[in-house]
Amino acid sequence: MSLGFESTQSVAIIGGGPGGYEAALAAAQLGAEVTLVERAGVGGSAVITDVVPSKTLIATADAAVAIAGASDLGVQLFAKDGTGKPLKPEIAINLAAVNKRVLRLARQQSEDMREALVEAGVRILSGHGRLDGNRTVVVSTDAGGTDFDRVEADTIVVSVGAAPRELPSAQPDGERILTWTQLYDMTSLPEHLIVVGSGVTGAEFASAYMNLGAKVTLVSSRDQVLPGEDADAAAVLERVFLRGGMTLLSKSRADRVERTKDGVLVTLGDGRTVEGSHCLMAVGSIPNTRGIGLEDAGVQLNESGHIRVNRVARTSVPNIYAAGDCTTFMPLASVASMQGRTAMFHALGDTVIPIERRRIAANIFTAPEVATIGWQEKDIESGLINGTVHKLPLAANARAKMMGITDGFVKIIARQESSTVIGGVVVGPRASELIYPIAIAVERRLSVDQASRVFTVFPSLSGSIQDALRAMHLVDAAAR
16 A cells, blocks of 8 residues: 555565565555565564574573562462372473474464565565666576576665674584574473573573573673673673573683584683583674675675665665665664665655664663663763763662562663763663663653653553653752
8 A cells, every 4th residue: 555655666675584574565655566585485584593583482481480480479389299299390391392383483473474565565576586787686486596587676675684604613513503593493402502602692592591491601702791782781691690500601712613422512712622512603694695796786895795875775876775684784673674664765755764873772682681772881981972871770669579570770871961861771671672761762862851751650660760860860950
């Protein structure tokens, strides 16, 4: 259905992940003739092997933690033996059943997205797409690469995503040495999972498998988990990891990972070795931009192979746009989606609001979750911006006490002169939900006073956001 005007343009999209999917919907809504090329399935790796599966697994881990911690709230689970004597049952994880559910939900999400595109009038081609100049997409529609379709288009969107980075000294075999796309083939919980890499992916899976009951060792080449993130957030997460029994090896670079008779052997840069049953390699990703004709079409890439784009997702070629993890923008599914829509609004003449990095909310789905928006405390410490910070522990919140929450905090960052909210951090359960009011304050340039005047429910975790904002008013008043 068109949104008020008809476009006579044609749009071809390579890649049906979040960026390509949203671009296709937006273009169809604006009346364009849209063709989407996708080789793995609508939703791309984000839905089929990455975001949807991993967060489904994490939801299961969260449920296991909730059950295990229920006794702290007075909920006790017992079974009875033949004599009527109560027994305390153990929590068991059926990983085969968990992974079966994970993959089923991923397939269902992919099918739902496909149906939405078909309903919107998008033509979907299954195959591998590449550019032939700046107005033609060639689609290989068979496994042998002998059958082709050619799609002529006024505007092209490249949204081909990224794949796990593989190291020559730690080649994945899909059985013991794994990438995050291969975890869902496991039928039983790993006895000892070694996670190499403490960025977002490594931290999320280390947290999930620890909470599912596996022994976990996290190997980090940096001095903290989640390097580059808020230091206080990383400290909370490390404390939770250690309390849960995880082994943290900081400043420890993995030089080599080898398959042994019944497990893996990880050799560190200083000569130490770690033995485990499985190893997850979480050492970043590489864009899927090779061999699809970008350079020949004049599209500029950086040294890592990512496509250079501006704030409306436009590349160096005026009628070619790019979205998602294959670009130089932030590798988040939400960002890919926004890039896809923004690209189509710009190309087809609709109202465009360029994407601003400082207004992008991000979340790390560990337990507890870590959510951020805008400028951070380290930016103030480094002198990039003149601001003030207030941090409030969640443990002081009445609702948190009721729920048994002891870890986490709310941190608000405001501009020193105007008290405008310019950033924030939330560490706690469902931080991905709690960051939203702070994101609104950042987007709408609200002052701490304006944001604090919005009513919150008592008791609620969001009340801690209001309390932190109110405390900053008092600090500001004292300064005046």
